[in-house]
Every structure is written in C-alpha cells, then in structure tokens.
Amino acid sequence: MPESAEVETHTAESLGRWLTECVASHLERPADTIDASVPLSDYGLDSLYALSVAAELEDHLDISLDPTVMWDNPTIDALSKALVEELALNN
Amino acid sequence: MTTTIPSTPDGTAVDAAPLPDPRALDRLLAESAVPGGAFSPAVLADLDAREAFPAEACRTLDAFGLPRYYVPVEHGGALDDFSTVLRLLRAVSRVDLTVAAAHGKTYLGAISTWIAGDPDRAARLGRRIGEGAVVSCALTERHHGSDLLAGEVTARETDRGWRITGEKWLINNITRADLITVLARTDPAGGPRGFSLFLVDKSRLAPGALTPLPKVPTYGIRGADISGMVFHDTLVPSDALIGEVGRGIEIILKALHVTRTGCVAMSLGAGDHALDLAARFTTAATDHEGVPLAELPHVRREVGEATAALLLAEATGLVAARAVHALTPEMSVVSAVAKAYVPAQVDDLVARLLHTLGPYGLLEADTHGSFAKLERDHRIIGIFDGSSLVNRNALVDQFARLARGYRKGRLDEEGLAEATDVRAPLRPFRPQALSLLSGTGASVLAGLPAAVDRVHDLAAAGAASDGLARLAGRLRQATDRLHEEMAAVRFTPRAVPGHAFELAERFELCFAAAAALHLWLHRPDRVEEAWLRGCLVKALTDLGEPVEDSAREDLDTLADALLSAAPGTVPSLLDSLEGTVR
Numbered sequence: 001m002p003e004s005a006e007v008e009t010h011t012a013e014s015l016g017r018w019l020t021e022c023v024a025s026h027l028e029r030p031a032d033t034i035d036a037s038v039p040l041s042d043y044g045l046d047s048l049y050a051l052s053v054a055a056e057l058e059d060h061l062d063i064s065l066d067p068t069v070m071w072d073n074p075t076i077d078a079l080s081k082a083l084v085e086e087l088a089l090n091n
Numbered sequence: 092m093t094t095t096i097p098s099t100p101d102g103t104a105v106d107a108a109p110l111p112d113p114r115a116l117d118r119l120l121a122e123s124a125v126p127g128g129a130f131s132p133a134v135l136a137d138l139d140a141r142e143a144f145p146a147e148a149c150r151t152l153d154a155f156g157l158p159r160y161y162v163p164v165e166h167g168g169a170l171d172d173f174s175t176v177l178r179l180l181r182a183v184s185r186v187d188l189t190v191a192a193a194h195g196k197t198y199l200g201a202i203s204t205w206i207a208g209d210p211d212r213a214a215r216l217g218r219r220i221g222e223g224a225v226v227s228c229a230l231t232e233r234h235h236g237s238d239l240l241a242g243e244v245t246a247r248e249t250d251r252g253w254r255i256t257g258e259k260w261l262i263n264n265i266t267r268a269d270l271i272t273v274l275a276r277t278d279p280a281g282g283p284r285g286f287s288l289f290l291v292d293k294s295r296l297a298p299g300a301l302t303p304l305p306k307v308p309t310y311g312i313r314g315a316d317i318s319g320m321v322f323h324d325t326l327v328p329s330d331a332l333i334g335e336v337g338r339g340i341e342i343i344l345k346a347l348h349v350t351r352t353g354c355v356a357m358s359l360g361a362g363d364h365a366l367d368l369a370a371r372f373t374t375a376a377t378d379h380e381g382v383p384l385a386e387l388p389h390v391r392r393e394v395g396e397a398t399a400a401l402l403l404a405e406a407t408g409l410v411a412a413r414a415v416h417a418l419t420p421e422m423s424v425v426s427a428v429a430k431a432y433v434p435a436q437v438d439d440l441v442a443r444l445l446h447t448l449g450p451y452g453l454l455e456a457d458t459h460g461s462f463a464k465l466e467r468d469h470r471i472i473g474i475f476d477g478s479s480l481v482n483r484n485a486l487v488d489q490f491a492r493l494a495r496g497y498r499k500g501r502l503d504e505e506g507l508a509e510a511t512d513v514r515a516p517l518r519p520f521r522p523q524a525l526s527l528l529s530g531t532g533a534s535v536l537a538g539l540p541a542a543v544d545r546v547h548d549l550a551a552a553g554a555a556s557d558g559l560a561r562l563a564g565r566l567r568q569a570t571d572r573l574h575e576e577m578a579a580v581r582f583t584p585r586a587v588p589g590h591a592f593e594l595a596e597r598f599e600l601c602f603a604a605a606a607a608l609h610l611w612l613h614r615p616d617r618v619e620e621a622w623l624r625g626c627l628v629k630a631l632t633d634l635g636e637p638v639e640d641s642a643r644e645d646l647d648t649l650a651d652a653l654l655s656a657a658p659g660t661v662p663s664l665l666d667s668l669e670g671t672v673r
Contacts, residue, residue, distance in 0.1 A: 026583060026584065027583055027584070028583050041282065044583075044584050044585065045584050046584050046585060047240065047282065047283035047340075048484075048485070048488055049488060049584040049585075050283075051488065051527050051528050052488045052489060052491065052492070052528070054528060055489070055491065055492040055528055056491070058530070059495070064530060066526070067526065067527050067528040068283075068341055068527060071282075071283040071284050071341070072284065074282070
C-alpha cells in the first residue's frame with residue numbers, strides 16, 4: 001500500500017494516482033488496467049468492501065469521511081474530485 | 092372533568108396515559124402464566140402445535156403498553172433507553188419466542204422512520220403504534236436471500252405518488268401488519284444508491300392493491316405470521332418515502348445496527364428459559380442409581396459452563412444496547428459482534444444442555460415440551476436481521492481498521508465508560524451519529540489493556556484475587572495475538588479467506604470477555620468476583636487458551652448459584668450490577 005507523505009498537497013491527479021494504486025492492490029491486478037472513469041463495481045469492488053477502502057482513505061488523508069462517499073462517487077475520477085472538495089472544506 | 096392533553100412542539104397530541112413500569116412486565120407475565128392464561132405453557136404449546144398465532148398474548152402485551160417502548164420519546168413514546176427494550180423483549184422471550192418475535196417486530200419495523208423519516212411522519216407513526224398498530228419490515232425476496240442489492244421490487248415516481256410493484260417474501264408479520272416498511276429499487280441500475288425505503292400504510296391503499304401470500308410453515312416459531320406480499324403497481328402517497336430517494340440501503344444498514352440489539356434480547360430470554368428448565372430438572376431428577384443429578388460432577392460442570400456462557404452473552408448484549416447511545420459511531424462493529432455472538436452462544440448452550448441432560452430424560456420430564464420448543468424457536472434468531480455469516484463478514488471487512496485502532500489504543504474513553512457502567516445516565520440516542528464504518532474501531536477492546544492493568548493494580552492492593560489477575564492477563568495476551576493476526580489478513584473483494592471467519596469468532600469472544608471485565612470494574616464494590624472469573628474461564632476455553640483445572644472450579648460456583656436460585660430466576664449480571672433481585 002502506498003504510504004502517505006509527511007506534508008503533501010493533494011490534487012485530483014495525485015489522489016487519482018493514489019486511489020488507482022490502492023484499488024489495484026485490493027483487486028490484485030496491475031494499476032494500468034484500471035480506468036479511472038469506470039465504476040469500481042465493474043471491477044468487482046462490491047459496495048460493502050468499498051466502505052473499507054474509505055477507511056484507508058481516511059487514514060491516508062488524515063480526515064474524517066462519511067464512508068458513503070464511495071457510493072456517491074462510484075469512479076476514481078469522481079472520487080478524486082469529491083475528495084479534493086472535502087479536503088478544501090476541512091482546511 | 093376536563094383533561095389537558097399534552098402536546099409535542101408540532102402540536103400533535105401525545106398519549107396522556109401514565110407510562111407502564113417496565114418492571115411490572117415480569118409480574119404481568121407471571122400472572123398470565125396461570126392455567127388457561129395467555130402465557131400459560133399449555134396454551135402456548137397448544138398454539139404451537141396448531142401453528143396458530145398467539146393473538147391473546149399479543150393483546151395482553153398491547154394492554155400493558157409495551158408498544159410505547161418501541162417509540163422514541165421525541166416521537167411521543169416511552170423509548171429513551173435501548174437497554175430497557177432489551178430487558179422487556181428478553182422478559183417476553185423468556186416465556187415464549189413466538190410471541191416475542193410477533194410483538195417485537197413492530198420495534199424492528201418502525202426504526203427506519205425514527206432514523207431517517209421526517210418528524211411529522213415519525214410522530215404520526217408513533218401515535219399509530221401507541222394505539223396498537225403492527226409495523227412490519229419487508230426487505231427480502233424469494234430469490235435473493237440476504238442479498239438486498241439484488242432486490243427486484245421496484246418503486247417509480249408518478250405525479251400522484253409512488254407506484255410499488257413486485258413480491259416481498261419470508262417476512263415476519265407482513266400479513267397482519269397495519270404498516271410495512273418496504274425496500275424497493277428506485278434506480279433500474281440498482282447499486283448502493285439505487286434503492287429507497289417506503290412506509291406503506293395499508294389503510295390508505297386502494298382495494299386490491301396488495302395480495303398477501305400464504306403463511307410459510309416454519310421449523311420454529313410455528314405460530315408466527317411468516318408470509319409474503321405482492322404489490323400490484325400499488326400507489327402510495329409521496330410522503331410514504333422515508334428519507335431521501337436512493338438512501339434506502341444506507342438507512343436500513345444503520346437501522347440494523349440498532350435492531351440487532353433487539354434480536355440479542357430474544358436470544359438472552361431463550362437462554363434464561365433454557366437454564367431455568369435445565370436447573371429445575373437437575374434439582375429434581377436422579378440418575379439410574381438414585382444419585383441426584385445436581386451432585387454429578389459432569390452435570391454440575393456443564394450447567395456451570397452454560398451459566399457462564401449466558402453471563403458472557405448478557406455482558407455483550409447489555410454493552411451493545413447501551414452502546415447504541417454511548418458508542419453510536421461504533422455500532423457497525425458492536426452490533427455485528429452482538430448479533431453474531433449471542434444467538435450462536437445460546438444455540439450452543441441449549442444444544443449442550445440437551446446433550447448432557449437429554450439422556451436423563453430432560454425432554455420427557457418437560458410436560459409442555461417447552462425446552463424442545465425453545466430449541467426449535469431459537470434457531471431462527473441467528474438468521475433474523477442478518478445471519479452470523481453476514482455479520483462476521485462485516486467484521487472482517489473492518490479488520491484493518493480494528494487492528495490499527497487496537498495497536499494505537501484508539502478509543503472513545505467517555506463513551507466506553509458510559510456504555511459499561513450500568514449506573515451511568517445514558518445520553519440521548521442520536522441517529523445521525525450512526526456510521527456504516529466505525530471510525531474509532533472498537534473501544535471495548537482498545538480499552539482492554541488499561542482495564543487489565545487496573546485489575547493487576549487491584550490485585551496488588553488485595554482488592555482482587557491473583558486468580559482473576561492471571562485470567563485477565565491471559566485475555567489480554569490472547570487479544571494482542573488476535574489483532575496481530577487480523578492485521579495480517581489480506582483478501583480481494585468477495586474472496587474472504589475461511590480463517591478470517593475464525594478470527595471474527597475469536598474477536599467476538601475477546602469482546603464478550605472484555606465487556607464483562609469493564610462491567611465488573613464499574614461495580615462500586617467490585618464484589619462477586621466469581622461470576623467474572625467464570626466468564627473469563629469460559630471465554631478463554633472457547634478461545635483455545637490453556638486454563639488450569641483449579642480455575643474451572645469457578646464454573647461450579649456458577650452452577651451452585653443457578654441450582655439454588657428460585658424457580659423462574661437465573662443469575663443475571665443486571666441483578667448483580669444493580670444490586671436488585673428480579
């Protein structure tokens with residue numbers, strides 16, 4: 001699992017890369033086979049399992065998230081954008 | 092004479108009748124158990140044999156005012172403490188599980204409206220329940236079992252409201268119900284945001300809008316109304332929608348975090364009943380040489396172990412019900428532990444008592460077949476509101492977070508103290524604090540190392556025995572090792588390895604033992620150490636940890652407590668912790 005940097009400015013792009021790595025590791029498949037615009041459920045990441053990915057996101061970003069953020073933003077692209085907005089709100 | 096009817100802020104009248112005293116329910120149940128009474132063993136056995144609904148018993152509970160405890164105070168009811176509901180449903184279950192499942196279903200059926208419904212709708216529902224309305228909850232369908240996301244019943248919005256189409260099946264009380272909470276697909280594509288919840292009021296439907304399906308014959312709770320319902324493009328008003336469109340799965344998962352504590356109450360009552368019947372038989376019967384069963388070492392040991400098992404289950408259930416208020420954001424873990432552990436524990440103690448006492452004629456001596464009935468009836472509790480498998484899977488999904496939280500000692504100290512001190516006032520339940528994932532982890536376990544240190548301090552000061560300190564230390568070691576193993580579990584979606592389920596079972600055992608330890612530490616006088624030692628011996632044994640023979644003698648102390656108790660009573664933590672006798 002990629003480790004969180006000490007001080008890091010998160011952008012939609014950097015979050016997208018981190019998320020792709022994270023999801024790829026859970027699905028045990030190469031990161032370059034994951035399309036950020038395809039719903040994660042299409043790769044077999046079911047809705048309850050997705051909640052535990054939200055737990056990793058919380059720890060990586062050191063913020064508190066409603067885990068249903070995974071349900072409201074079913075693709076990596078949508079999730080990255082939502083997280084950037086969430087981080088802006090937190091700061 | 093004029094009466095002033097009190098009003099809620101929105102102007103609706105509330106029931107002015109005095110609140111029923113929850114402790115009076117035990118008296119009422121005892122009075123109704125006389126020959127011919129609604130709760131007499133003969134009457135209940137006859138209904139079961141005829142697969143007939145226990146209508147008179149349910150009417151007795153309605154007249155008592157039990158339904159008001161299913162409605163939160165803010166919606167006009169009497170519910171301000173979920174451990175009171177636990178106590179009440181347990182009392183009914185101690186006599187008959189069919190009645191408890193039939194009556195308690197309203198508590199389960201209404202909860203989504205308390206969690207997500209608008210206040211006016213909730214107040215109206217609260218009033219209806221106070222007047223005796225039955226509420227059911229229809230989630231499952233014939234071909235999809237526990238897989239809610241596969242549901243095919245649909246609801247589509249029209250300019251006059253919503254139209255619901257399809258069949259719900261294997262639903263408790265759906266035919267008898269006045270209102271039904273229904274989960275329906277509102278997005279053809281489905282998914283976790285593709286379903287919504289509706290509160291369908293049968294009295295507001297056009298004729299022919301629903302067709303009830305025949306009662307399904309069941310192995311246990313034979314008299315219950317387990318049936319189904321076909322919705323024929325049923326038009327319901329716009330305000331039938333509970334919460335927002337697309338939030339149905341989220342709302343119902345959160346509702347289950349609360350209602351699972353109600354299922355636990357049913358298991359505890361069945362466990363009480365089983366122990367009481369076993370104790371009465373053990374004190375009365377002899378073996379073929381005329382030796383009283385109560386003097387046979389292997390019988391005493393088994394009865395003692397069953398008592399310890401029920402005390403552990405009670406500790407788990409009590410802390411879980413208090414956690415609804417005090418550790419609300421952790422309920423995804425706490426409710427899964429309680430629902431997986433308590434029914435399995437009670438199934439196991441019933442089976443073991445039957446194994447030990449059956450050869451001496453336990454079932455033959457039981458005139459009304461009550462033991463055999465509770466054994467059958469209780470099997471369903473493990474399946475209600477998510478099976479043990481579903482709940483253990485929910486725990487496994489949170490292993491990484493739980494292991495990290497334990498390692499870092501992450502806990503909600505204040506919430507833990509409130510959940511585990513039965514004398515502490517409970518804060519009001521805040522449904523909006525429920526979360527599908529516990530942010531903290533599990534405070535009950537993260538707080539174990541400090542609790543064990545406290546036991547060691549007490550032992551050093553002579554205020555606790557060395558034996559207790561040893562057992563507590565061993566629990567801590569077992570819990571440490573468990574969390575290391577949990578941290579090492581890796582799996583891809585839908586491929587949970589088998590051994591992860593074993594770890595989940597060990598997690599439940601550690602949780603139960605930790606709950607008992609916290610409860611004991613909050614006792615002001617911390618006497619009656621034997622029950623705690625008995626609980627720890629039982630939990631460590633089930634965890635596969637070594638326990639000395641001398642420590643097992645505490646199980647015999649528990650056997651003595653059970654066998655010397657008055658008929659109709661079994662040793663209870665609540666009695667011990669509150670210093671009351673039931």
